[in-house]
Amino acid sequence: MINNNSPKRRVYVFYILGILLSATVLTVDIFSDKSVSTYLSNKLSVLSPTPLVSSNFRFPEIEIFKSKSKLINENIRLKNEVIELRKLKVENEIFKSKSKLINENIRLKNEVIELRKLKVENEKLKIENEANKFVVKEVDSSIYDIFESSIIFKTLTNQYIISGGENLNLSEKDLVINDNSYVVGVISEVRQDRSIVSTILNPSFSIEGIDKYGNEYLITSDSKNLYVNSTNLKEENTDIKYIYTDITFGHPGQFPIVDLSSTSVNIANNKITAEQEIDFNINYFSNIYLLKTK
Amino acid sequence: MTYLKNLILTFATFFLIFTETRVNTFLTNNVYFEFYPFLVYLFHVSTNYFSRSSVLIIVLNGFYYDIFYTSNFLGESSIKFLFICIVTHFISTKLSTNIFNNFLLFFICLLLYKYELIVTDIGMSLFYYLVICLPNFLLFRALNSNLRRDVFSAKI
Numbered sequence: 001m002i003n004n005n006s007p008k009r010r011v012y013v014f015y016i017l018g019i020l021l022s023a024t025v026l027t028v029d030i031f032s033d034k035s036v037s038t039y040l041s042n043k044l045s046v047l048s049p050t051p052l053v054s055s056n057f058r059f060p061e062i063e064i065f066k067s068k069s070k071l072i073n074e075n076i077r078l079k080n081e082v083i084e085l086r087k088l089k090v091e092n093e094i095f096k097s098k099s100k101l102i103n104e105n106i107r108l109k110n111e112v113i114e115l116r117k118l119k120v121e122n123e124k125l126k127i128e129n130e131a132n133k134f135v136v137k138e139v140d141s142s143i144y145d146i147f148e149s150s151i152i153f154k155t156l157t158n159q160y161i162i163s164g165g166e167n168l169n170l171s172e173k174d175l176v177i178n179d180n181s182y183v184v185g186v187i188s189e190v191r192q193d194r195s196i197v198s199t200i201l202n203p204s205f206s207i208e209g210i211d212k213y214g215n216e217y218l219i220t221s222d223s224k225n226l227y228v229n230s231t232n233l234k235e236e237n238t239d240i241k242y243i244y245t246d247i248t249f250g251h252p253g254q255f256p257i258v259d260l261s262s263t264s265v266n267i268a269n270n271k272i273t274a275e276q277e278i279d280f281n282i283n284y285f286s287n288i289y290l291l292k293t294k
Numbered sequence: 295m296t297y298l299k300n301l302i303l304t305f306a307t308f309f310l311i312f313t314e315t316r317v318n319t320f321l322t323n324n325v326y327f328e329f330y331p332f333l334v335y336l337f338h339v340s341t342n343y344f345s346r347s348s349v350l351i352i353v354l355n356g357f358y359y360d361i362f363y364t365s366n367f368l369g370e371s372s373i374k375f376l377f378i379c380i381v382t383h384f385i386s387t388k389l390s391t392n393i394f395n396n397f398l399l400f401f402i403c404l405l406l407y408k409y410e411l412i413v414t415d416i417g418m419s420l421f422y423y424l425v426i427c428l429p430n431f432l433l434f435r436a437l438n439s440n441l442r443r444d445v446f447s448a449k450i
Binding site: 022 | 308312315316318319320322323344345346349350352353356357358360361362363364365367368369370372373376377379380387407408410411
């Protein structure tokens with residue numbers, strides 16, 4: 001016979017009461033739009049310390065790009081000077097003395113040597129710049145604030161908690177990019193000093209994108225592959241190459257999500273579909289960057 | 295004294311959650327190894343120490359987990375943890391105590407603990423969770439045998 005007053009049965013009652021208490025708090029949090037959890041997170045942040053974020057981070061590649069453009073300008077200036085000097089040389093041949101011409105010639109030769117050195121340096125920078133072309137091409141530091149962030153925690157649901165939150169004026173749908181400026185995640189929740197990121201490795205990840213023809217897509221993930229499905233087709237073309245994020249979807253700007261240049265793109269029933277393997281791995285030491293429109 | 299003990303236990307389990315998330319972040323690249331000390335604690339509570347004093351500790355741990363480590367609403371994890379304890383304890387009382395049943399129960403406990411991922415990707419291999427389960431179960435066995443050893447009552 002079952003004893004209704006057995007101590008074990010009473011413990012079950014306490015556990016059920018615990019569930020009811022949690023359910024009450026959950027209801028309050030749902031109706032207050034997470035203000036309770038946000039308040040507690042801000043007040044009790046000492047219980048889960050986070051590292052500081054280096055703000056106003058700038059890609060070193062941009063500096064390279066700047067120095068390269070400086071060099072190109074210098075090169076052009078010097079070339080113009082050489083042309084002018086050549087003109088002068090012609091004039092000199094007619095009007096000036098021989099010794100003056102010799103001096104001018106020496107000066108010009110030196111300048112040509114300098115220009116050749118600059119040319120070699122330029123070539124080197126060009127190669128470096130080529131390697132970082134995506135960042136240079138896509139991340140314009142005059143438009144975006146770029147923050148270098150780091151992964152603090154990985155949650156049970158394969159989401160990542162990264163440093164930087166309300167303290168950096170981040171908001172939901174802000175983008176997380178990698179070294180090549182490809183989108184690797186979207187901020188799903190912002191706390192005071194941290195944000196929760198849904199990365200492309202998360203099976204529930206989805207993001208809207210657009211291609212160069214204006215076709216709209218929904219990109220989803222199963223943690224191994226990215227699945228591209230068109231949602232609004234304006235032009236049927238398999239030569240898509242990049243699918244970008246866009247301001248129309250609430251993202252800060254246009255950043256590449258996938259490069260379909262080496263992937264087979266299918267058109268069937270007025271829909272474009274493609275599947276691409278995820279070639280991205282995230283860990284504690286990964287370099288990730290947060291983007292925010294200025 | 296009881297309050298102090300519960301307070302210390304609460305902060306100790308907070309530290310378990312912190313360690314769990316931190317270590318699993320470091321182990322991101324190792325697909326087949328994950329470390330769940332808090333799950334071991336939950337399993338220990340459910341099978342050996344199922345008492346009303348654990349309820350508040352588990353509720354607070356759930357709150358701690360929701361506040362800092364998930365995008366859940368406050369209270370979701372508490373419900374999950376308490377539910378795991380109830381289910382695990384209920385099954386453990388119905389099953390005979392042997393290592394196979396214990397492992398099976400720990401496996402069920404792990405599946406409930408990771409139910410969010412299982413729901414979103416139902417096709418995920420059970421083998422994957424079995425592999426994850428094994429080292430954590432061994433950890434539980436090791437801790438359990440050590441915790442049971444009553445040093446003070448031993449004859450000198």
